[in-house]
Amino acid sequence: MTAADQTAADMTAADQTADLRLYLQSARDALLWKLEGLSEYDLRRPMVPTGTNLLGLVKHMAGVEAGYLGDTFGRPFPETLPWMEDDAEDNADMWATLDERSADIVALYRRVWAHSAVTLETVPLHGLGRVAWWPEDRNTVTLHRILLHLISETHRHAGHADIVRELLDGAAGMRQGNSNLPPAEADWWAGYHDRLEQVARDA
Numbered sequence: 001m002t003a004a005d006q007t008a009a010d011m012t013a014a015d016q017t018a019d020l021r022l023y024l025q026s027a028r029d030a031l032l033w034k035l036e037g038l039s040e041y042d043l044r045r046p047m048v049p050t051g052t053n054l055l056g057l058v059k060h061m062a063g064v065e066a067g068y069l070g071d072t073f074g075r076p077f078p079e080t081l082p083w084m085e086d087d088a089e090d091n092a093d094m095w096a097t098l099d100e101r102s103a104d105i106v107a108l109y110r111r112v113w114a115h116s117a118v119t120l121e122t123v124p125l126h127g128l129g130r131v132a133w134w135p136e137d138r139n140t141v142t143l144h145r146i147l148l149h150l151i152s153e154t155h156r157h158a159g160h161a162d163i164v165r166e167l168l169d170g171a172a173g174m175r176q177g178n179s180n181l182p183p184a185e186a187d188w189w190a191g192y193h194d195r196l197e198q199v200a201r202d203a
Contacts, residue, residue, distance in 0.1 A: 013125050020147045021120060027154035028113065030175040031058060032106060034161035038168070043102050044095065047167045054164055055102050056095040057157045059083070062109040063093050068150050069116035072129040073143065077115050079108070119143075 035043055035054050043055040063084040066077035083092035096105055123129070125144040132139065166172045173179035184192075 016144075017120060017125055017147075020144075020151065024147065024151050024154060026175065027151060027158050028061075028109075030158040031061065031154065031161050032109070033176050034158070034165045035102070035106065040102060042168050045168065046095075047164045051091065051095065052160055052164055053095060054161055054168075055105060056093075057161050057164075058109050059096055059100070059105050060093045061154060061157055062105065062112050064153060065109075065116055065150060066112045067133075068131070068146050069119045070112075072131050072141065072146060073119050073123050073127070074129070075115070075119055077112060079111070120147075 035058065038054070044053050046053050063081050066081060067084065069075075070077040082088060096102065120143075123143045125142065125147075127143045129141055129143065129146065130139055131141055131146070134141075162172065162174075173181060182188075
């Protein structure tokens with residue numbers, strides 16, 4: 001057995017849960033960071049033909065997480081989320097109405113995190129739940145699987161937020177304190193963009 005194998009074998013369920021929670025929280029934080037400093041208009045602006053917008057992404061993830069780490073394990077989120085109901089209009093969870101303030105949606109998302117934390121503290125990784133909206137042949141799941149699914153989903157939408165924010169005002173970066181981008185000036189980026197454009201045309 002290699003040292004890496006031994007380390008993996010020695011990891012407790014608590015260690016594994018802590019790792020999964022860390023990756024989930026980093027995705028949550030990255031998503032909310034993309035909202036900072038923007039007007040209500042820019043938070044809601046649909047920047048692509050399918051209407052993707054920053055505040056809608058947060059509203060969507062609040063509903064998604066409330067379901068996966070709430071209903072799935074018999075702990076329904078205590079607040080009504082009408083945009084997640086079966087009779088809601090298409091894409092109702094992907095944009096904020098005029099009476100839904102951005103601060104309220106962000107606060108809701110944080111309340112969902114707190115509700116999720118109780119699930120993670122009381123359900124073991126191998127604990128079983130049921131995803132009512134998944135097909136019957138695969139809707140019995142472990143907490144471990146749902147955490148992986150939710151981490152993937154949250155990071156996916158944080159990536160969407162990356163692009164939407166850059167389209168809005170040019171702001172870019174992976175997360176607060178770590179842009180994960182070369183430390184270059186605007187002139188370098190303009191030249192880099194033009195170079196890629198030329199390569200694309202030549203291809």
